[in-house]
Amino acid sequence: MEEQKVKNKQLENLKGMDIKAFQDDLIGWFSKEQRDLPWRKDSDPYRVWVSEIMLQQTRVDTVIPYFTRFMEQFPSIRALAEADEEKVLKAWEGLGYYSRVRNLQAAVREVNEKYDGNVPDTPKEISSLKGVGPYTAGAILSIAYGKPEPAVDGNVMRVLSRILLISEDIAKPAARKIFEASVRELIDHSNPSYFNQALMELGALICTPTSPSCLLCPVNEYCQAYHDGVQQELPVKSKKKKQRAVDLGAAVLVDQEGRFLICKRPGEGLLANLWEFPNTEVSPAFPGERRQLEDYISGLYEMEIQVAVLPERIQHIFTHLIWNILVFTGGLPEDFEKSDHYRLVSPEELKDYAMPVSHQKILKLYLDSIKTP
DNA sequence: CACTCGTGGCG
DNA sequence: TCGCCAAGAGT
Structure with missing residues (x-):
């Protein structure tokens, strides 16, 4: 029928x-x-x-x-x-x-x-x-x-x-x-x-x-x-609903030899298996984005990490999502232990890792910040 | 079926 | 500036 x-x-x-x-x-x-x-x-x-x-x-x-x-x-x-x-x-x-x-x-x-x-x-x-x-x-x-x-x-x-x-x-x-x-x-x-x-x-x-x-x-x-x-x-095409906004705090953490800390995203879902700087969703109002990010990273790697915020905020627009990313920088101690989930890589080695465009923006922002303070 | 899943370009 | 888009598929 x-x-x-x-x-x-x-x-x-x-x-x-x-x-x-x-x-x-x-x-x-x-x-x-x-x-x-x-x-x-x-x-x-x-x-x-x-x-x-x-x-x-x-x-x-x-x-x-x-x-x-x-x-x-x-x-x-x-x-x-x-x-x-x-x-x-x-x-x-x-x-x-x-x-x-x-x-x-x-x-x-x-x-x-x-x-x-x-x-x-x-x-x-x-x-x-x-x-x-x-x-x-x-x-x-x-x-x-x-x-x-x-x-x-x-x-x-x-x-x-x-x-x-x-x-x-x-x-x-x-x-x-x-x-x-x-x-x-x-x-x-x-x-x-x-x-x-x-x-x-x-x-x-x-x-x-x-x-x-x-x-x-x-x-x-x-x-x-x-x-x-x-x-x-023609054609008749109904409209899509607009994206929802998510606030992220992301950290560019560098050890004493100038290596970056990067993490591998999960095997399914958004940007699956790509590498990125450690980040977490934050609430801009309470109790402070910097503190939220520090708590997240400290819990993740079982160590106390302190970060400083960079002035500019990065916006990245997906089809169904908007990321507003506040970028932080910080140093890593010498006795930092490796695992499968994250790696310490030099700027040269970083070129071999697939990263989302949003995190390439983060890297660029960081590099610009240390070039012209 | 509704929703997820990227990015860069364009009017 | 921003909604819409461009040779869709998986869940």
């Missing part, structure tokens, strides 16, 4: 459309106008896979240098499978959504063992890999293997919402099924790779979120929103 409603919807929206002409115009445009991107040099499944993971919620311009470096450092399934986790995370540093790379390496290791290093080519098998959801599964199957599977991302939902005049809220997870059903009706079985990539490329270059270039669009004659002059009203 629900399935029937989806089917009725697409039949209604596809009525009277010359699908073959649409495919040819769309693919013809992509063949001519596609950007020269590093992951388009070939259709090696591993390269397609890595690029699709990096591109999740991330701009093309941001991904390009990461992709190039990553493929140099880990050029094959086996290379990534056998790589040191710390080095893989370091290669991802600054790209965000760090669970992506942890899942990618886990999945690559599974492919290396279970599939003898060959990326599977069936929806069931590839979807079972960690970090491979409906979009990525469809992208790899179509781009690397030429299978006529939908790859519905934000671009595709925006483009098709306009062409087919679909008013579903694309912020809702349920909306994706509508568009997947539409793609199954529209996709060119002779070139699924170009068809899917063309829809996304069109969304990136022409059918943009604000002020789409409809006059330049190769498929504007098929677009119902353009025909009705409502392209600016």
Whole structure:
């Protein structure tokens, strides 16, 4: 019944459309106008896979240098499978959504063992890999293997919402099924790779979120929103709620040989497995941020630590969170004992540790403070 | 389904 | 300045 409603919807929206002409115009445009991107040099499944993971919620311009470096450092399934986790995370540093790379390496290791290093080519098998959801599964199957599977991302939902005049809220997870059903009706079985990539490329270059270039669009004659002059009203997308603010106290602690104390974050959750300066959530009002941070660190390392506050406060904005960080500095005694949870590293060694951007800001603030007191 | 999970760029 | 975004997946 629900399935029937989806089917009725697409039949209604596809009525009277010359699908073959649409495919040819769309693919013809992509063949001519596609950007020269590093992951388009070939259709090696591993390269397609890595690029699709990096591109999740991330701009093309941001991904390009990461992709190039990553493929140099880990050029094959086996290379990534056998790589040191710390080095893989370091290669991802600054790209965000760090669970992506942890899942990618886990999945690559599974492919290396279970599939003898060959990326599977069936929806069931590839979807079972960690970090491979409906979009990525469809992208790899179509781009690397030429299978006529939908790859519905934000671009595709925006483009098709306009062409087919679909008013579903694309912020809702349920909306994706509508568009997947539409793609199954529209996709060119002779070139699924170009068809899917063309829809996304069109969304990136022409059918943009604000002020789409409809006059330049190769498929504007098929677009119902353009025909009705409502392209600016689509897609329908509900708003996200705004971030909550959290106050942190963080300490840059240095021993007598100039080494920094850093800690490893937990293996799950926010910024998992990244290294950072010791910090804790504080309440600015009571009983004083400095005292709260000192108590936290003293309890953590069973030693009395005293810190001084730096004048500037750092703000770091996440998708769903805002960190307001007050930065402190302090010295470490000589008889400081090591453990797995934290390390003492020189400024040179610090470069080998993956740190969140927020803590790179902290480091910079500290270095500036000792340079110009 | 609602929420978590990063970052940098843009109008 | 700030909300919105950019080739989503896991829980």
